[in-house]
Amino acid sequence: MTITSSARTARRADVAALRAALADLPGTAPAxxxxxxxxxxxxxxxxxxxxxxxxxxxxxxxxxxxxxELHLDACDRCTRAFIDVREDSWAPRLGR
Known part of the structure; x- marks a missing residue:
């Protein structure tokens, strides 16, 4: 499977948005x-x-x-695994 440049850019945007959301949680260091x-x-x-x-x-x-974060920026496979883990962690909160 070849990952296009636009897909890679979209994933990086997802990671950046999640980092920003995590930075707002109590007990986390500012990103x-x-x-x-x-x-x-x-x-x-x-x-x-x-x-x-x-x-x-x-x-x-x-x-x-x-x-x-450094590794996720460099590794598309781990970024995909990260997105899956993130979605799984949100599922109970969303009632899935």
Whole structure:
């Protein structure tokens, strides 16, 4: 599956919107501009996916949250997994 430039841009916009929403939650650090993303590797993907639920819940330490964000900026597959986790976490609140 090839991801088009417009799909990649839309995903990044989704991630940016979610970061802004998470920044408004109590107990979360304000989100600054993300640092330059590093290329994704296998172990980074496993660590990032293991942390996604905690990231969405806002329970990660700020430094770990920044590492997750860096990886999501560089990895389309993990970004897709992040969107799925985010939607699953919202489902109970939306009555699904």
């Amino acid at each position: 600054g501009p993300p640092p330059r993303a590093r290329p994704a590797t296998g172990p980074d993907c496993r660590r990032t996916r293991a942390a996604l639920h905690d990231y969405v819940a806002g329970t990660l330490r700020p430094s770990r949250g920044r590492r997750v």
